[in-house]
Amino acid sequence: MIAFLAKRLAVGFATLLASSVIVFFVLEVLPGDPARIMLGMNASPETLAALRLEMGLDRPIPIRYLDWIMGLAIGDFGRSYTYSSTVMDLILERLGVSLPLAVIALTLSTLIAIPVGVFAAARRGRAADTITMGAAQVGVAIPNFWFALLLIYVFAVGLRLVPAGGFPGWGETLADNWQALKALILPAVALALPQAAILARVTRSAMVDVMGEDYIRTARAKGMPHRTVLWRHALRNALIPVLTIMGLQFAFLLAGTIIIENVFYLPGLGRLIFQAIIQRDLIVVEGVLMLLVATIILINLAVDICYALIDPRLRLSR
Template identity: 45%
Template sequence: MIRYILQRLAGMIVVMFLVVTIVFVIVRVTPGDPAAVMLGPDATAQDIADLRSRLGLDRTLVVQYLFYIGQLLKGDLGQSIFLNIPVGTALLQRAEPTFFLTIFSLLIASAIALPIGIYAAYRRGSLIDQAATTLAMLAASIPSFWLGLILMQFFAVRLNLFPVSGYGGPGSSFGERMYHLMLPAVALGLVSSALILRFTRASMLDVLGDDYIRTARAKGMVERKVVLKHALKNALIPILTVLGLTAAVLVSGAVVTETVFGLPGIGNLVVSAVLRRDYPVIQGALLVIAALYVLINFAIDMLYLLVDPRVRY
């Protein structure tokens, strides 16, 4: 098992190195000059050249890349060009809305998808199963930003039950800030529940037809215990996989939702950085998101060892 963990860690390092390289090249070849954007349309060519020299943008790509790798090895994500603060500080300042939005969305998606998926598999072919499958396909086809706008129009504008946008004022309490996250969390959670529901149903269907399930029923075991203890436990690996992937997708997919609801999260920060050509912020945010993907996948692999002892061999 130790060898397996070491192999996974080595693979994570390789993946992160490739992500760093690809992101660095992409943001550099994208049209747009951050020095020109920062100085505005009235700046002279000399002013732009001086600022590029001060920011180190006049160096060759190889020199910039080696300098960036050296910064990363020291744990430094660089300095934001426009915010004039370290990228790590900027990300930490925006991390709270994105973190809780992801957690709430995943909880809502799981609360909807897991019980419906399990019951739909148990009642395979029934009206409930067909309705659940249809609703899952419908939810998967709805863009989260469009659903967010619909929820905003109905619950915030018409019924005035939730705030339209924002994350509360500077002195807002924790409860008030979480209250602002309800509508965006529901929008993301409903859309994300579709994939979890379909995977849960498919995984449970594969298990419910196995011989040991028929044996447990033949012995007179209570049906609820057969489904929830024996069948669900052996169907957990695909379900854990899709839950982990959903959590990672929610982190990266919150960009549009945060923009729609005016949340000051990492997604909103990335959008602003792209418009301003703030290279260090774009690189740092994408690197953090990629690291979350890798860490979530690693955590799911470790959960496999606990859920299914056969994985250890």
């Protein structure tokens, strides 16, 4: 197991390094001068040259990359010229919105998808299976931003149970935190249901494959209850593809919430990236992207560890 973890960490580090090269050089060769965009088209050449010097845009790209990657190594993501703040402070501030939102959405998605997938697999070929998977297909096809607007119209505008948008921030009292949590309920549901539809279909397919294995027939022949065979034996061995999808979904929920955060006007990482791209604040875009790449690598490592814990054959072979 130690050798496996060391190998995975080495691969993850190499992936992170390669990603840093791609992220930095792709963004640096994009058309448009960040200094001119920040100052406007009517800026004087002297002011433009001074800002380019302050931002380090006058230096060669390889030198700027080395300075940037060395800063990342010590936790210095640079300073945003648009927000007049360090990139790390911006990330930590926005992470207080995006991380709870992603965790809540993934929890809801898992609590919905796995029981639905097991239910459909246990009734394979019946009407319940067809109806359940048909509903899941509809969930996959519906765009999450349209579903978000529908939720706002019903629960925020019509029933007035939750706010339609905005985020009051986390406070020191329970009442303040409850208000902040209420602001994340609709966005979390809008994110969770389409992901739950995908995860339910994957769970159902994995369960159907496992239910045909010899050890499942042996367990049934021994007289084990159907519920025990289904949840204890079949589900555990079907979790490997499910965990893979869950890991990918968490990375998507953390990084791919740009549309939902704009619909609900949430100050999260997705909205930060969107605003930084519009304002050509490259140092912010680069820092957030590298943080997301590192997060995805760590999630994949955690998923691989879960593989070994769930299936002893994988642990012994490695």
